[in-house]
Amino acid sequence: MRILVLADIHSNWPALAAVQEPFDACLFVGDLVDYGTDPIPCINWIRKHATALVRGNHDHAVAQRIPVRKVSGLHRLAAATRPLHWKILSGLHMKFLTRMPVTRKVTLDDKRFYLVHATPRDPFDEYLREDQAAWEARLNGIDADFVLVGHTHIPFALQLDGPMVINPGSIGQPRDGDPRAAYAIVENGKVELRRVKYDIDATLKHMLDSGIDSDTLELAEMVLRSGGQFDKDLFAQFEQSISSDEPDEIHDTIELDVFKSNDTPTKKKKASPKNKQ
Ligand SMILES: [Mn+2]
Numbered sequence: 001m002r003i004l005v006l007a008d009i010h011s012n013w014p015a016l017a018a019v020q021e022p023f024d025a026c027l028f029v030g031d032l033v034d035y036g037t038d039p040i041p042c043i044n045w046i047r048k049h050a051t052a053l054v055r056g057n058h059d060h061a062v063a064q065r066i067p068v069r070k071v072s073g074l075h076r077l078a079a080a081t082r083p084l085h086w087k088i089l090s091g092l093h094m095k096f097l098t099r100m101p102v103t104r105k106v107t108l109d110d111k112r113f114y115l116v117h118a119t120p121r122d123p124f125d126e127y128l129r130e131d132q133a134a135w136e137a138r139l140n141g142i143d144a145d146f147v148l149v150g151h152t153h154i155p156f157a158l159q160l161d162g163p164m165v166i167n168p169g170s171i172g173q174p175r176d177g178d179p180r181a182a183y184a185i186v187e188n189g190k191v192e193l194r195r196v197k198y199d200i201d202a203t204l205k206h207m208l209d210s211g212i213d214s215d216t217l218e219l220a221e222m223v224l225r226s227g228g229q230f231d232k233d234l235f236a237q238f239e240q241s242i243s244s245d246e247p248d249e250i251h252d253t254i255e256l257d258v259f260k261s262n263d264t265p266t267k268k269k270k271a272s273p274k275n276k277q
Contacts, residue, residue, distance in 0.1 A: 001109035003027060005168045005184040007117075007150025009046070010058070011036030011081065012172030013206070015181040016045060018198035019171070023185075025108050029150040030056025030117035033097065034078045035173055035220075036203060037210035039085055042172075043093050051108070055100035056117040056150060057124040062086070063097035074223065080216040081207075105144070111189060114144035114163070118151040130156040135165050146186065153228060155182050157191045166191055175228025200224050 004023035008031040009016050028050045033039045035058070046053060058078065060066075065086065068079035089097075102123045104115040119126040119138050128134055129152055139147060139160065147165045154176045155169030169182025176182075180195035204221055212220070222230040 001025060001187065003108060003186040005029070005148055005166060005186060006046075006171055007031065007148075007168050007183075008056070008153050008170035008172060009042050010034055010170070010172035011039040011042055011085070012181075012198075012203050013038040013041045014200075014202040015172045015198045016042055018181055018196045019183055020196070021183075021185065021194075025051040027051060027106070027108075027113060027115060027148055028053040029115050029148045029168070030054045030100070031058045031150060031170075032056070033062045033085055034058035034081055035074070037081055037084055037207045037212065038203075039089060040093065043089075043096060047096060052104045052106040052113070052115060053100060054104050054115045054117055054123075055097070055102055059097050059100055060124060062089075063094060063100070074219075076216060077220055077223070080212050084210055084212075109188075111145040111186075112143065114142055114147045116147070116149055118149065127152050129154055129167075130158050132158060132160065136160055139163060139165070145189075146191075153182075155184070155193045157184070157193060164191065169193065169195075173223060173228065175223075177227045177229035179225055179227040 001024045002022060004021055004026045006026065007029040010031055011033050012035070026049045028046055030053070032042055032046055062082060062085050068075050068082055071079050102116070103120070106113050106115070116123050118124055119128050120142060121138050128138070135158060142163070144163045147163050149165060149167050150170070152167060153170035153174055154167065156167050158165045166184055166186070168184035169176065171181045171183060174180065174182050178195060179200065180197050182193065182195055185192045185194060203224060204217065207217055207220055
């Protein structure tokens with residue numbers, strides 16, 4: 001069984017549409033919305049194709065109509081796009097976001113998967129990257145073969161004494177220095193972290209046409225084209241810092257020592273997000 005693992009789509013339809021993978025099941029670990037301006041085809045695609053899914057902090061904020069309190073850093077992007085979501089999403093779409101579970105367990109192909117957006121200790125907010133001791137401490141008591149997470153937008157596959165923790169990286173807003181959409185494939189108990197190029201111009205054009213202001217658009221372009229690793233001095237001009245102890249959402253690059261590939265997989269069942277649903 002070929003399992004497609006997705007996270008952090010963030011209303012970036014051209015990025016999701018670029019994933020042309022055959023798959024038998026799709027697991028989504030949260031953050032469908034915010035940052036981008038095209039949530040509807042993303043929600044429709046996930047509604048149709050996700051075998052199991054969980055809610056991310058941005059799904060929660062949009063669903064619960066929580067306004068963005070902080071306007072520095074990437075919060076500025078969320079501040080510009082969240083009200084647009086409230087304007088364009090139907091009651092059905094909002095209900096879908098509201099009903100996304102916080103954690104989910106599912107068994108596929110005799111493997112037990114545990115899905116949570118950030119960490120089991122703090123399902124929405126804790127940023128935890130590839131740190132063996134920290135993950136072992138947080139997964140105490142969780143009985144699973146694979147723990148699937150998102151949130152950091154930085155891919156890794158970490159084998160612990162027991163489960164393997166997989167972060168597929170972000171579809172809609174990668175932050176590891178590689179601007180290509182990131183996802184993972186789990187097949188026969190093995191994981192591959194993959195990347196695919198997508199039409200960033202189309203994403204930015206959609207944002208422009210949606211009425212996003214030029215400063216925010218410039219920030220979005222820097223983030224998307226650099227894979228989240230843009231010049232921090234340039235970034236500083238966008239900072240309208242107000243004191244807050246909320247964690248910053250920008251992270252430094254980490255080296256990946258796991259397999260990455262753009263190879264086209266052997267064609268099987270084709271279920272691609274080619275057309276808007
Ligand atoms: Mn996210």
